[in-house]
Amino acid sequence: MESIFTFDSLLFTVLVKVLVIVAFFFVAALVVGYLEHKVMGHMQDRTGPMEAGLGPVKHGVGQLVADGAKFLQKEDIIPRSADPWVFALAPGVALVPTLTILVVIPFGPGVWAENLDLGLFFALAASGVTVIGVLMAGWASANKFSLMGAIRDAAQLIAYELPLVLAGAAVALQAGTLSLVGIVERQNELLLFGAVPVWYGIPQFVGLGLFFVAAMAELNRPPFDMPIADSEIIAGHMTEYTGLRFAFFLLSEYAGMVVLSALATVLFLGGWYPWPGAELPDGPLGAVIGTVVTLAKIIILTLLMTWARATFPRLREDQLQTMAWTILIPLALAQIVVIAIVIVVLP
Amino acid sequence: MSETLASETSAGGVLPGAPGEALQVEVRGEGELQTQDMNLNVGPQHPATHGVLRVVIDVDGERIVGAQPVVGYMHRAFEKLAEHRDYRQIIALVNRHDWLSAFCNEVGVALAVERMMELEVPERAQWIRTMMCEWNRIMNHLMFVSSFGLELGAITPMFYAFREREDIQHLMESATGGRLHFTYTRVGGLKDDLPLGFLKASEELVPVVRRRNQEYRDLLLGNEIFRARTKGIGALEPEVALDYGVSGPSLHATGVAEDSRVTEPYLKYDEVDVAVPVARNGDSYDRFQVLLDRIDASCDIIEQCLANLPPGPISAKVPKQIKAPEGAIYVRTENPLGQGGYYLISDGGKQPYRMRMRTPSFNNVQMIPHLLQGELLSDMVAIMGSVYFVVGDVDR
Numbered sequence: 239m240e241s242i243f244t245f246d247s248l249l250f251t252v253l254v255k256v257l258v259i260v261a262f263f264f265v266a267a268l269v270v271g272y273l274e275h276k277v278m279g280h281m282q283d284r285t286g287p288m289e290a291g292l293g294p295v296k297h298g299v300g301q302l303v304a305d306g307a308k309f310l311q312k313e314d315i316i317p318r319s320a321d322p323w324v325f326a327l328a329p330g331v332a333l334v335p336t337l338t339i340l341v342v343i344p345f346g347p348g349v350w351a352e353n354l355d356l357g358l359f360f361a362l363a364a365s366g367v368t369v370i371g372v373l374m375a376g377w378a379s380a381n382k383f384s385l386m387g388a389i390r391d392a393a394q395l396i397a398y399e400l401p402l403v404l405a406g407a408a409v410a411l412q413a414g415t416l417s418l419v420g421i422v423e424r425q426n427e428l429l430l431f432g433a434v435p436v437w438y439g440i441p442q443f444v445g446l447g448l449f450f451v452a453a454m455a456e457l458n459r460p461p462f463d464m465p466i467a468d469s470e471i472i473a474g475h476m477t478e479y480t481g482l483r484f485a486f487f488l489l490s491e492y493a494g495m496v497v498l499s500a501l502a503t504v505l506f507l508g509g510w511y512p513w514p515g516a517e518l519p520d521g522p523l524g525a526v527i528g529t530v531v532t533l534a535k536i537i538i539l540t541l542l543m544t545w546a547r548a549t550f551p552r553l554r555e556d557q558l559q560t561m562a563w564t565i566l567i568p569l570a571l572a573q574i575v576v577i578a579i580v581i582v583v584l585p
Numbered sequence: 586m587s588e589t590l591a592s593e594t595s596a597g598g599v600l601p602g603a604p605g606e607a608l609q610v611e612v613r614g615e616g617e618l619q620t621q622d623m624n625l626n627v628g629p630q631h632p633a634t635h636g637v638l639r640v641v642i643d644v645d646g647e648r649i650v651g652a653q654p655v656v657g658y659m660h661r662a663f664e665k666l667a668e669h670r671d672y673r674q675i676i677a678l679v680n681r682h683d684w685l686s687a688f689c690n691e692v693g694v695a696l697a698v699e700r701m702m703e704l705e706v707p708e709r710a711q712w713i714r715t716m717m718c719e720w721n722r723i724m725n726h727l728m729f730v731s732s733f734g735l736e737l738g739a740i741t742p743m744f745y746a747f748r749e750r751e752d753i754q755h756l757m758e759s760a761t762g763g764r765l766h767f768t769y770t771r772v773g774g775l776k777d778d779l780p781l782g783f784l785k786a787s788e789e790l791v792p793v794v795r796r797r798n799q800e801y802r803d804l805l806l807g808n809e810i811f812r813a814r815t816k817g818i819g820a821l822e823p824e825v826a827l828d829y830g831v832s833g834p835s836l837h838a839t840g841v842a843e844d845s846r847v848t849e850p851y852l853k854y855d856e857v858d859v860a861v862p863v864a865r866n867g868d869s870y871d872r873f874q875v876l877l878d879r880i881d882a883s884c885d886i887i888e889q890c891l892a893n894l895p896p897g898p899i900s901a902k903v904p905k906q907i908k909a910p911e912g913a914i915y916v917r918t919e920n921p922l923g924q925g926g927y928y929l930i931s932d933g934g935k936q937p938y939r940m941r942m943r944t945p946s947f948n949n950v951q952m953i954p955h956l957l958q959g960e961l962l963s964d965m966v967a968i969m970g971s972v973y974f975v976v977g978d979v980d981r
Contacts, residue, residue, distance in 0.1 A: 282744040382625055386647070386962070460738055461810055469632045469736040469966050551810045552738025554963040555647065 242348040242525060255351040259340045267492040268302045273537065274492075274544045275301060281548045305485075312481030317380060320478065324378035329479065329486035332371025335364045336493045343500045344419045346510045346528025347518055357418035358410055361501055362403050365456065368490065369395040372465070375487075376475040387474015390555055391465035394455055397562035398462075402452040404570035405445040408577045409438055409505045422509030426516070435515030439506035441580075444573050446506040448566055450539070453498035455558065457491060459543050461550035462558060499539035500532070507535050622650055629658045633736055633966040636976025640953065640969070644962055652957040654950050659980040667940040672698050672772050672907045675940070680766040683944065683978035685728055688721040688757075689920045691770040694940075696851055697916040697929045698772045701909040709897040710774040715853045716787070716890035717757065717769065719883040723794060724753045725921035726834075726880050729973050730801055733873055736970040737814055742804055749797050756786055772907050774900025787891055791884050798880045806874060815870035819956040819968035822867065829955070830948035833923025834875045835972050839867035846919045857889040869971040876973070908935050922946055922973050946978035 243258060245251045272287075275298065279286025287298025316322050342357040344350040354360050369392055376388020410416050413424040421438075430436045439446045455462035466474040476487050508514060510528030518524035553561075628639035637658035643651040663682050667675050672694070679694050680687040692714055699706055731746030754764045760779050761769035769776050805811050821831070823839040836843060844861045846854040862878030864871035909931035917926045923945025930939040949972045956968045 282741050283748055284744055382623060463738065464963065467738065467963070469738065470963055472632065548741050550739065551734065551805075551808060551814060552963075553810055554814060554961065556961065557813055 240348065241350055241353065243351060255341075259337065259351055263337055263340060263493050264489070266496040267489045268306075270495055270537075270540050271302045271488075271492045272299060273541065274547075277541060277544050278548050281545070309481050309485035312484075314483065315478075315480045317478050319380040321378040321380070324374050325478075326483070328371050328375035328378060328475075329483040329490075330371070331374055332368050333486050333490040333493075335367040335371075336490050336497050338364045339497045339501070342418055343497065344422060344504060344509060345500075345532045346525045348525050349510075349529050350419065353417060353419045356416050358406055358416045358421065358505075361418070361497075362399075362406055365402075365494075365498070366395065366399055368456075368494070371490075372475045375479070379475065379478040381478050383471040384475050384477045387465045387467075387471045387477070390471075391458065391475065393555065394458070394462065394465060394558065397559050398452045398455040398566075401448045401562065401566040401570045402456060404567070404574055405442075405449040405452065406501075406505060408442055408445050408570075408574045411574065411577050411581060412438060412442070418504050418509075422504055422511070425508055426511050426514065428514075437506060437508040437514050439508075442506065442573065442577065444569060446502070448570050448573075449502055449506065450542075452566065453502065454543055454546065455562075457494045457498060457543075459491075459495070460547040461553050463552055464555045464558065467552055495540045495543055496536055499536040499543075502539055503532055503535040627965070629655075633969055634976070635732055638950065638974070638976050638979065640957075640965075642957065642962075642965070647962045649957045649960055649962060649965065652954045654953050656947075656950065656979050659976050661977070661981065663981045664940055664942060667937060669936060671935045672909070672937075675937070676770055676772075677766070677768045679942070680763075680768055681977070682942070682981045683920070683922070683946065683975045684765055685725040685975050686721060686921045686925075686978075687763075687765060688717050688761075688767050688769065689918060690925065691768065692718060692852070693916055693918040693920070693925050693927045694929075695770045695772050696918065697914050697927045698907065698909050700916065701912060701914050701929065701931060702772075702903075702907070704773050704901050704903065706774055706901055707898045708895050709778075710899045710901075711853050712890050712894045713775060713779060713899065714770065715857070716887055716894075717760070717767075718852070719886045719890070720753055720757055720787075721767075722883045722921045723880050724750055724757075726876050726883075727753075729876060729970075730805075730873075730880075733970040734805055736966040737811065739805065739808075739811070742801060745797065745800065745804075749794055752790055752793070756783070756790060759783060759786070771900060771903075773903040774898070778899045784891060784894070787887065791887055791891075795881060795884050798877060798884075802877060806870075806877070812870065814964075814967055815873065815971070816868060817866070818869045818964050819960065819971065820866055820868040821952065821956060825955060826867065826952070829952045831923070831952055831972075832945050832948065833919075833921070833973065834879060835867075835872055835949055835952075836923065837861060837879075838864045838871040838875045840865050844919050845917050845924060849917060851916070851918060853890070853893075856893070857886050859886060869967045872971040872973070906935055908933060909937070917943075920945055922975065922978065923949065942981060944978045944981060946974035946976070947981075949974045950979050 243251065243255050245254065276286040287301035288296065290298055290300040290304045292300045316325055339361045341351045342354050342360050372391045373388045376384040409421060413421045415421060415424065425438050428436060428438065430441065458465050466476060476484060479487060503509060510532045511518065512531045518528055622643045622645050625642050625644055626639065627642055628634040629637040634640065639655040639658060641653045641655060642649050663678060667678060670678060675694055676691045679690040683690055727746040727750050731743040734742035757767060758764050760783055761767040821835065821839050823841050826836050826839045827841065832843065840863050842861045842863050846859045847861055860882040862875050862882055864875050909929070911931055911933040913930040915926060915928045917924055924943065925945060926943030928941040929937050932938040953969065953972065957965060960968065
C-alpha cells in the first residue's frame with residue numbers, strides 16, 4: 239500500500255510529508271504534555287493548569303502554548319565557560335532523532351510517511367542518537383552537575399538499549415519482517431493455537447513489559463529519571479539551559495513519549511486495528527478509524543507513564559544497572575530463544 | 586575538551602570547584618586511568634538542602650569520599666536580638682528561627698521565664714499548650730514526610746501532606762491567628778482562650794490525620810523502590826549519635842528512647858501517656874518510619890488532652906512589666922526535630938542579659954559528614970532528607 243501523502247510531484251510529496259511530521263511532532267508533544275499536567279494534577283489532589291485557554295475553552299488547554307511563548311521571550315544564556323557551538327547545537331541533536339523516528343511509524347492504513355523495509359531497525363537506531371545530544375549538552379555546559387547527568391544518561395542508554403532492541407528483535411522474528419507496516423499486518427493475522435486471534439502483546443507479554451520499562455528508562459521518565467534527578471543533580475544536562483533551547487529538551491521528552499508509545503503500539507498492541515483480527519474498511523474511512531485507534535492506544539500508554547511518574551520514587555543509578563544487566567537482558571535473551579524455537583516448531 | 590575549558594585548565598591555578606577542574610583526567614603509567622576526586626559544591630542553593638545549607642563534597646565518580654557542611658548562610662543573630670527585646674517580644678522572635686516548630690519554641694521560652702519568676706500557670710493553659718505543641722509536631726513531621734518523598738523523586742506525597750498541613754494550619758489559625766508564626770503563648774499563660782468549635786474540629790481532625798498517615802505508610806514505606814533507596818543507607822550507630830548530640834527522630838531511629846517529654850516532663854506531659862517510637866537500625870528507612878510513628882503518637886496525646894481539658898482561666902496574674910529575677914535557668918523541651926534548650930541569664934531587668942538557644946538541627950547537621958562518607962551521590966539526598974533539619978534552626 240502506498241502512503242496517503244504520495245503525490246505525482248516528488249517535491250510536493252516530500253514537502254507535505256515533512257510538514258505533516260513536524261506538525262504532528264509539535265501537536266503530539268503539546269497534547270501529551272497537557273495530559274500529563276492535568277492527569278498528574280488530579281492524581282495529586284490538585285487541578286493542574288486551569289486558566290490559560292484557547293478561546294472559550296478553558297481548563298488550561300492553552301497552558302503549554304503559553305509556556306512556549308514564554309520560552310521564546312527568554313534570554314538565551316550561554317555560560318561563559320561553556321563551549322558555545324556544542325552548547326547551542328545539543329538541543330537540536332537531542333530533538334532530531336525523535337522527529338526522524340516519526341517518519342517510519344504507521345498510524346493507520348496508508349497513514350505513514352515512509353514504509354521502510356528496515357523500519358524497526360531505523361527507529362531503534364535513531365532513538366539511540368538522542369543520547370549524543372545529551373552528552374553534548376552535559377559536556378559543553380561546563381557544569382559538574384550537568385556532566386554527571388550526561389554520564390548517567392549515557393550509562394543508562396547502554397544498559398537499556400539492549401532490552402529495547404532485543405524485545406523488538408523478538409517481534410521481528412515472529413513477524414518475519416522489519417517493516418513496521420508489515421509487522422502490524424502480520425500481527426493481525428496471528429492466531430494463537432490456530433484459532434484465537436491475538437496481538438504479539440499476548441504471546442510476547444514479557445517482551446511488552448521489557449519494551450515499556452526500557453522505553454521509560456530511555457526517555458529518562460520516572461522512576462528512571464536519575465540523569466535529570468532534580469533533587470540530586472538539578473536537572474542534569476538541562477541545568478544551564480534557558481529559553482527555547484530548554485524548551486527543545488522538554489519537547490523531545492514529550493515527543494519521545496509519543497514515539498516510543500507508538501512503537502510499542504505497533505510492535506505489541508496491534509497498531510491501527512481496534513481488536514485482534516479486525517477488518518478496517520478501505521479508503522479514507524479506514525485510514526481515519528485506524529489513526530484514531532492508534533492515537534488512543536498511544537495516549538493510554540503515555541498515561542501509564544504519567545501514572546508511574548506520580549507513583550514511584552526514583553531508583554538509584556547502580557540499582558538500575560543491576561536490574562538491567564541481571565534481570566532485563568537475560569529475560570530478553572531467553573524470550574528470543576523461546577520465540578525462535580516456537581517459530582521453528584510451529585511454522 | 587573544548588578550547589575554553591582547555592585554556593582554563595592549562596593556565597594552572599584552577600580553583601577547586603571551578604569549571605575546568607572537573608574535567609582533568611590524566612592517563613599515566615601503564616595505561617591505567619588515573620582519576621581525580623571532584624570537588625562539588627552542593628548548595629547553598631541546592632534543592633536537597635531545603636534552605637541555604639552548603640555541603641562541600643569530594644566525589645570519586647558517584648561515590649562521596651568527603652563531605653563538609655558549611656553553615657551560617659542564614660544567620661540572623663536571634664540570640665543577640667533577644668538581648669534587646671522584652672520577654673513578650675522574644676516569644677515572637679523564637680517563632681522564627683525554626684519556622685516549622687514555632688509553637689514548641691515559644692513554649693520553651695515562656696517556660697524558662699515562668700520558672701524563673703516562679704509563676705503558677707493555670708491548668709487549662711497548660712493543657713492547651715500541650716495540645717498545641719502536638720499539633721505543631723504533626724505539622725512539622727508532615728512537612729518532612731513530604732519533602733523526603735520529594736527528594737527521592739516521589740512527588741505525590743508532597744501534595745498529600747500539604748493537604749493535611751492545610752487542615753491543621755486552619756485549625757491552629759482559628760485559635761492563634763497565625764498560620765506559621767503563632768505567637769499564642771504569653772508569659773503566664775496564653776493570648777486567648779480557644780474559640781468555639783475548636784475542640785469539635787480537633788476531635789474530627791485526629792482520625793483524619795491517622796487515616797492519612799496510614800496512606801503515607803502504604804505509599805512510601807510499602808514501595809519497593811523506596812525500600813531499596815533507604816534501607817541500610819546512612820546507618821547511624823547509637824553511640825555516635827549520642828556523641829554528636831543528635832536528638833529527636835534521628836536519635837530514636839537508632840534505638841535510644843531519650844525524649845524530654847518522658848525523662849524530664851514539662852507542661853502536662855507527666856499526666857498523659859507519651860509513646861516514644863523507636864527503631865533499631867538508624868538508617869534512612871528507620872528515621873522515616875519513626876517520623877510516621879510519631880505522628881500517630883502525637884494523635885494519641887491530642888486525644889488525651891481533649892479528654893482532660895479543664896475549664897478555668899487561661900492566664901496567671903502577671904505584672905504589667907515582666908521582669909525575670911536575677912539568675913540563670915536552662916529549660917529543655919522536646920521540639921519536633923529534637924532537643925531544644927533555652928539558657929536564659931537575667932540581670933533582673935525586663936530584657937534578658939543573655940539568651941542562648943540549643944537547637945536540634947545544628948547537632949543533626951553535624952553528623953552529615955559522618956553519614957555521607959563512602960555513600961553514593963544519590964544517597965546524599967536520602968540521608969540529608971532524613972536527618973531532619975531546618976536551616977534557620979541551624980544558623981539561628
